[in-house]
Amino acid sequence: MxxxxxxxxxxxxxxxxxxxxxxxxAVAGKDTVLGHAVRRHLQERDGSPKxxxxxxxxxx
Amino acid sequence: MRTTEAGAAALPIVPFRQFLLKIHSLCNLSCDxxxxxxxxxxxxxxxxxxxxxxxxxxAVDRIAEHAREHRLPMVRIILHGGEPLLVGKAHLGxxxxxxxxxxxxxxxxxxxxxxNGTLLDHDFLELLLRHRVxxxxxxxxxxxxxxRHRRFANGRPSHARVAAALRxxxxxxxxxxxxxxxxxxxxxxxxxxxxxxxxxxxxxxIDFLLPHGTWExxxxxxxxxxxxxxxxxxxxPPDEPTPYAGWLGAAFDRWFDAPRKETxxxxxxxxxxxxxxxAVNTEALGLAxxxxxxxxxxxxxxxxxxxKVVGEGAPETGLDIFRHSFxxxxxxxxxxxxxxxxxxxxxxxxxxxxxxVCGGGLYTHRHHRTTGFANPSVYCHDLASFITHxxxxxxxxxxxxxxxxxxxxxxxxxxxxxxxxxxxxxxxDA
Numbered sequence: 001m002x003x004x005x006x007x008x009x010x011x012x013x014x015x016x017x018x019x020x021x022x023x024x025x026a027v028a029g030k031d032t033v034l035g036h037a038v039r040r041h042l043q044e045r046d047g048s049p050k051x052x053x054x055x056x057x058x059x060x
Numbered sequence: 061m062r063t064t065e066a067g068a069a070a071l072p073i074v075p076f077r078q079f080l081l082k083i084h085s086l087c088n089l090s091c092d093x094x095x096x097x098x099x100x101x102x103x104x105x106x107x108x109x110x111x112x113x114x115x116x117x118x119a120v121d122r123i124a125e126h127a128r129e130h131r132l133p134m135v136r137i138i139l140h141g142g143e144p145l146l147v148g149k150a151h152l153g154x155x156x157x158x159x160x161x162x163x164x165x166x167x168x169x170x171x172x173x174x175x176n177g178t179l180l181d182h183d184f185l186e187l188l189l190r191h192r193v194x195x196x197x198x199x200x201x202x203x204x205x206x207x208r209h210r211r212f213a214n215g216r217p218s219h220a221r222v223a224a225a226l227r228x229x230x231x232x233x234x235x236x237x238x239x240x241x242x243x244x245x246x247x248x249x250x251x252x253x254x255x256x257x258x259x260x261x262x263x264x265x266i267d268f269l270l271p272h273g274t275w276e277x278x279x280x281x282x283x284x285x286x287x288x289x290x291x292x293x294x295x296x297p298p299d300e301p302t303p304y305a306g307w308l309g310a311a312f313d314r315w316f317d318a319p320r321k322e323t324x325x326x327x328x329x330x331x332x333x334x335x336x337x338x339a340v341n342t343e344a345l346g347l348a349x350x351x352x353x354x355x356x357x358x359x360x361x362x363x364x365x366x367x368k369v370v371g372e373g374a375p376e377t378g379l380d381i382f383r384h385s386f387x388x389x390x391x392x393x394x395x396x397x398x399x400x401x402x403x404x405x406x407x408x409x410x411x412x413x414x415x416x417v418c419g420g421g422l423y424t425h426r427h428h429r430t431t432g433f434a435n436p437s438v439y440c441h442d443l444a445s446f447i448t449h450x451x452x453x454x455x456x457x458x459x460x461x462x463x464x465x466x467x468x469x470x471x472x473x474x475x476x477x478x479x480x481x482x483x484x485x486x487x488x489d490a
Contacts, residue, residue: 013335013417014454027458033316034457037332044338056078056343056352058366059138059174060196060240060267060326 016041071400075130076386078352079123082365083111083155084142085357089176090213093244095272096142101368101375103356110147111357116155118381119355120163126386127167134168139193140354145179149187156191172196172239176210178218180225185234194239195229197222199261201243201254208246226261240265240324247281247303251311259322267326268311270304270344272369275428275438282442288428288435292412293444305445312446316453328450334417335451345443346419349399353389355381361389363398366424397433398423406434418443 016024016038028039085107087096096104111119127135137159147155156171163169172194180195188195199222200206207217229238241263243254258266273279275288281303312328330342340346343364354362359381367375377392389395397404402415409420420426421437428435437443 013337013413013451014458016336016458019458023458031320033318033321033328033332034454036321037329037336037454040329040333041336041338044333056080056138056364058242058269058364059080059140059172060242060265 071396071403072349073390074349074351074399075132075390076126076351076353077132077134078136078138079119079386080138080140080352080354080365081111081116081119082107082141082354082356083116083139083144083152084146085109086146087141087143087176088146088178088212089143089210089218091210093209093271095366095368101370101372103368103373103376104142107357107360109357110151111155111355113151113154113158115355115357115359115381116158117162118359120158122381122386124163124166129385129387132167134170135163137163137169137171139171139173141174143176143179144173145175145184149183152184153187156187156193160191170194174198174242176218177222177225178212180229182228185228185237188237189234193237195237196239196242197226197229198242198244199226199258200246201249202257205246205249205254205257208248209244223261230262238262238264240267240326242267242269244269244271245304245307246271247307251307252314255311255314255325263323265324265326268308270422270425270439272366272424273438274370274425275435277369278438282438285438288406288426288431288438289408289440292408292436293414293441300441302442302445304439304442305449308442308446309449312450313453316457331417331447331450332454335447335454337416340417340419344422345417347401347416348419349401350395350423353386361386363392363394364423366422369424370427406431406436408436412436412444414444414447417447 024038024042028035028042085104086109087094123135123137126132145152159169159171171191173188174196175198177197177199180197185195198210199219200208200210203217203219203223206219206222210218210222212218228234241258241261243258243266245268255266271279273282275286278285308327311325315322315325315328326342327344330340330345334340334346339348341348343350343352350364352364354365354375356362361377361379361381361384362375363377365375377389377394379389379392390399402410405415405420406426409415412418418437418440421439421443423433425437425439426433426435
C-alpha cells in the first residue's frame with residue numbers, strides 16, 4: 001500500500017479547503033471516481049439535501 | 061424529520077426511516093458464514109417461517125403511525141430474510157398490495173428487496189416491477205469465490221443460478237429494478253478479480269461487507285485479536301497485520317484508477333466522503349445516527365440483526381408491533397447509544413483522529429464480553445490502515461488532478477501495490 005501502515009499517528013484527513021475552487025470544479029466535472037467524490041462534497045458543502053440515508057449493512 | 065431531546069441524556073432522537081421486514085425466516089441456501097443460522101443467536105428456530113399478512117398489516121400501520129408522528133416525507137422498506145422470495149409470488153403480491161394500499165397514501169415509500177438471487181425469475185421480476193421494488197443480490201465474486209461459502213444445504217453450488225438471475229435482472233425490461241450487489245469479503249479471494257467479477261454483471265452499485273465478528277469471536281484472519289486496544293491505532297505495534305486493509309485497498313485502487321467511474325462502491329464512496337470531511341452514510345462507518353429497525357416474521361422489533369453474532373437474544377428490544385409503537389423502540393438503550401454519535405463511543409475511539417470516518421466501526425464488531433460495546437471495532441487496525449490509504453490516494457490525486465493513474469496511483473512511492481500486498485498476505489496464510 002502506498003501509505004505506510006500505522007502512519008495515522010500523525011495523520012490529518014484531507015483538508016479540501018487548501019484546494020482552489022477552480023481546481024475542485026474542474027475535478028468535479030470529470031466522470032471519474034474522484035470527480036464524483038468531489039462533486040458530492042461540493043453539493044453537501046453547499047447545503048444540498050443528502051442524497052442517501054444511513055444504509056443498513058446487510059442490504060443495499 | 062422531527063428531532064427531539066431525549067430526557068436526561070439530552071441526546072437527539074432521530075426517528076426511524078428504514079424498516080427492515082423479515083418476511084421469511086428461512087433460507088434455501090446454507091452459507092457457512094451466515095449470521096442468521098450459524099451465529100450465537102438461534103431465535104430463527106422459534107419464529108414462524110413466513111410473516112403473516114396480519115403481521116404485515118400491523119407493521120405497515122405502525123410505520124404509517126411513525127411517519128405521521130415524526131412528519132416523515134419518505135420511508136424505506138427493505139424486504140429481507142432468510143430469503144424473502146421463499147414467501148412465494150402470491151404472498152409477496154398480497155404483501156406488496158398491503159403496503160401500496162395502507163402506507164403509500166400516507167407517506168412516500170421506497171421499497172427494496174435483498175435476495176440471494178437463486179429464486180429470482182421472470183414472474184417475480186414482473187411482480188416487483190409492478191410494485192417498483194428494487195432488487196439487491198448477494199454475490200461474492202467469481203464462481204469459485206462465491207461457491208466457497210454460498211451453497212445449498214445439500215452442498216450444491218449456487219453461483220450459476222444467481223448469475224442467470226442477474227442476467228435477467230440486468231435485461232432492459234428489468235434493469236431499472238437493479239439496485240446492486242452485496243459481496244462479503246473473503247481474504248482467500250483476489251480483491252481485483254472479485255471486483256471485476258462483480259462488475260461483469262453491470263451492477264449500478266456494489267458494497268463490500270466485512271465478515272461479522274467480535275473481540276470474543278474475531279473474524280477469519282484476525283484470530284490473534286483478543287483484546288480491544290487501549291490506545292487509538294496510532295499506538296499500534298508496527299507489525300500488526302491488517303489483511304482486510306490490504307484487500308480493500310487493492311479493490312479500492314482498481315476502482316479508483318479506472319479512467320471512468322465504472323460503478324458505485326458504497327463503502328469506498330463513504331470513506332472518501334468522510335476523508336474529505338463530509339457525511340458518512342453507512343451503518344458500518346461514520347457517526348451518523350442509526351435510523352433502522354428490524355421487524356421479525358412474528359412482529360418482534362429488533363436491532364440490526366448482525367448482533368446475532370454477539371449472543372442469544374442480543375438483537376432483541378423486548379418490543380413488538382402489536383403492543384408497541386416504533387417510537388418506544390427509539391427509547392431503548394441500544395438505539396440511544398447508536399444515535400449518540402461520538403458520545404456513544406468508548407474513550408479510545410473518542411480520542412482517535414479517524415473517528416469521523418470509521419465511527420468506531422460496525423456496532424456489532426465492537427463487542428467484548430467484559431466491556432460491552434465501548435470498544436473500537438475488532439477491525440480497528442484494518443479500518444485505520446484502509447482509511448489512511450484512501451486519505452493518501454485522495455491527497456495525492458488532488459495535488460495532481462491531471463496526472464495519469466500511474467502517477468497518482470499506488471506505485472507512486474515505489475512500494476508494493478495494495479494488490480501485491482494482499483496477494484503476499486494470502487500466500488503467507490496459505
